[in-house]
Amino acid sequence: MVPQPLVITQNGGAKAVLQDVASYEATQETLALLKVLALGQQEVSAGKIKPMSDVVARLKAKKAQA
Template sequence: MKYSTQVKPISYLKSNAAEVIKELSESREPMLITQNGEAKLVVMDVRSYEEHQETLAMLKLLALGKQQLENGEYRDAEDVFSELDSKDDL
């Protein structure tokens, strides 16, 4: 994704808010907003934001799992399944 095609000054956002909302909802591409020539924020539609948050959560889980493996904090699958089977018998 190239942010260079979606760079707008804050004045554009102020004067064209409805158009920006429509454009972002349709394209699902984030828009970079500048103030005094500096990048200040990224605007995106809610669906894209939610998907982004879900992706970050998944990546955090994978990183945590990798760290636990490296630290030896795991159990063999056979042990886990046999423990689950024994709980079903209760």
């Protein structure tokens, strides 16, 4: 069973949320992943992309030099 967050209210309005550490960490990891995806989408929209064949060729050349 996943622990549910506890909403703390004041005068009938939500003021704070209390959640367990594991849920908090999972939320932070999800937010970080969403940020990476959003940044990637911005780069695609800005045209900062390269053909996959170019990337693979560059990686193979780098590996051959090592």
